[in-house]
Amino acid sequence: MRKQTNSTTHNQPTTTHTRNVRIGIILPEDQRNTTTLHIPDHPYFLNDTPIRNTTITVTAGNQAVSAADQTVSAGDQTVSAEDQAVSAGDQNVTIRHSDSEHTCNRCVLRPENSDPTTGISIQHIQAGRGFHFATSIDVVLPDAIEISNERGWLMLINELPRETYLKGVITAEMSSACPIEFLKAQCVTARSWMLAASEHKHANLGIDYCNDDCCQRYQGIEHLSESAVKAVDQTASLILIHSSGCVVDANYAKCCGGITESPEHVWSVPKPGQHSVVDAPPESHIHNLASANPNSSTEFIRRAWLTRADAFCSAKYVSPTDVPRYLGRIDDGQSWFRWTKEIAATDLLANLKHHISDFHDAHQLTDIRIASRGDSGRATSVEIDVTTSSMNATTLTIHDQYNIRQALHPDFLFSTAITLSRRHDAGGAISNVIYHGAGWGHGAGLCQIGALGMSLAGYDHEQILKHYFTNVTINRSDRA
Numbered sequence: 001m002r003k004q005t006n007s008t009t010h011n012q013p014t015t016t017h018t019r020n021v022r023i024g025i026i027l028p029e030d031q032r033n034t035t036t037l038h039i040p041d042h043p044y045f046l047n048d049t050p051i052r053n054t055t056i057t058v059t060a061g062n063q064a065v066s067a068a069d070q071t072v073s074a075g076d077q078t079v080s081a082e083d084q085a086v087s088a089g090d091q092n093v094t095i096r097h098s099d100s101e102h103t104c105n106r107c108v109l110r111p112e113n114s115d116p117t118t119g120i121s122i123q124h125i126q127a128g129r130g131f132h133f134a135t136s137i138d139v140v141l142p143d144a145i146e147i148s149n150e151r152g153w154l155m156l157i158n159e160l161p162r163e164t165y166l167k168g169v170i171t172a173e174m175s176s177a178c179p180i181e182f183l184k185a186q187c188v189t190a191r192s193w194m195l196a197a198s199e200h201k202h203a204n205l206g207i208d209y210c211n212d213d214c215c216q217r218y219q220g221i222e223h224l225s226e227s228a229v230k231a232v233d234q235t236a237s238l239i240l241i242h243s244s245g246c247v248v249d250a251n252y253a254k255c256c257g258g259i260t261e262s263p264e265h266v267w268s269v270p271k272p273g274q275h276s277v278v279d280a281p282p283e284s285h286i287h288n289l290a291s292a293n294p295n296s297s298t299e300f301i302r303r304a305w306l307t308r309a310d311a312f313c314s315a316k317y318v319s320p321t322d323v324p325r326y327l328g329r330i331d332d333g334q335s336w337f338r339w340t341k342e343i344a345a346t347d348l349l350a351n352l353k354h355h356i357s358d359f360h361d362a363h364q365l366t367d368i369r370i371a372s373r374g375d376s377g378r379a380t381s382v383e384i385d386v387t388t389s390s391m392n393a394t395t396l397t398i399h400d401q402y403n404i405r406q407a408l409h410p411d412f413l414f415s416t417a418i419t420l421s422r423r424h425d426a427g428g429a430i431s432n433v434i435y436h437g438a439g440w441g442h443g444a445g446l447c448q449i450g451a452l453g454m455s456l457a458g459y460d461h462e463q464i465l466k467h468y469f470t471n472v473t474i475n476r477s478d479r480a
């Protein structure tokens with residue numbers, strides 16, 4: 001049986017309910033042509049056809065599905081020449097299950113009754129795109145799934161209620177061992193970011209957010225923790241409102257390193273309610289350090305005061321060995337409050353060439369220095385002196401914390417709150433560069449490890465939020 005189903009082509013978010021969100025799960029950049037969906041034993045509709053308790057294969061581009069396509073392995077990130085041969089003009093998706101086949105340009109799978117505890121299972125979903133910890137995960141997605149063909153590549157969207165999405169986000173970001181007040185603070189922050197929705201990173205794809213660190217990490221509902229559900233329900237519709245009346249476009253990052261960063265140094269735009277704050281109690285000596293000399297980054301990142309550091313994200317409040325118990329994905333054995341990383345100058349130059357075309361002609365690295373810093377000590381620009389293959393000396397500048405973290409080390413630096421030291425070879429040339437770093441992530445907004453430390457010390461979610469965000473109230477929103 002072959003069934004042709006006509007559906008409208010999407011180019012705008014087509015959320016059917018204003019309190020729903022559309023999350024991109026498989027993106028065109030993943031360059032996937034096929035995936036397999038397991039429909040649970042609950043009544044669903046594939047467009048208008050009843051379907052339940054079955055496995056379906058989805059293919060973008062009307063290709064025959066080979067046996068190899070059906071068993072895409074976790075490590076299989078390569079795209080075959082055959083995959084690339086999908087014609088740009090072919091905008092259809094083919095769905096096969098048992099003896100039937102549907103072809104449509106936008107296929108929708110929708111449960112007969114919305115149930116946040118069950119959903120469609122899909123394997124081999126990308127997580128951590130662009131980071132060294134990129135991996136492939138299996139997910140269970142509640143509510144509706146929409147599948148389309150974006151320029152020859154498969155696109156899969158999960159449309160679901162906002163509060164169900166938030167439960168998935170809170171579960172993906174942190175474990176059920178976390179104190180409830182920390183989860184509630186994280187929840188209000190994530191909901192505020194969602195409703196402020198200033199970034200529109202993926203508007204061209206017709207989605208509100210992607211499922212990855214680029215937006216907020218969302219990995220479905222299979223492992224929803226009881227405490228995440230409780231945190232979302234207990235803060236239902238609570239958001240951060242700035243004194244000017246706007247919803248706070250609230251960010252969060254893993255560990256600020258002692259001082260949070262100002263949004264203007266991360267995204268080049270100020271955000272009402274979000275400024276650099278010292279992540280420590282009012283009596284902390286970090287306040288003196290921060291105000292005495294804003295450029296004292298070497299002192300702040302590397303010197304003796306660290307032995308009595310009392311930042312909320314320091315070992316005084318959260319032992320580094322306890323962090324993996326609380327936060328989901330962690331690089332084992334690391335300390336994020338302060339860290340060091342070393343790289344050979346030749347490897348650094350190779351990494352720079354790999355990521356930045358300006359370095360194409362660079363032959364030897366002769367110096368590297370931090371040219372400017374934000375309020376948390378994070379480098380906002382880095383200057384690198386090189387000689388070119390024709391032995392000309394030149395200086396190249398890298399801007400933006402993401403670019404700097406990616407360009408300075410193949411492992412992607414934890415943060416740009418770094419000071420530098422160097423080793424030299426017998427001839428006096430730089431042989432190695434050592435990064436002495438503070439914190440993990442862009443550092444703006446709520447510091448997750450700091451908020452965890454505050455909650456372990458007995459602060460409630462309102463105190464935590466008012467510590468990281470300024471001139472704000474926590475109100476119920478009828479938009480939430």
Ligand SMILES: [Zn+2]
Nearest residue numbers: 201210214215
């Ligand atoms: Zn995104």
Ligand SMILES: [Zn+2]
Nearest residue numbers: 256313447450
């Ligand atoms: Zn912090």
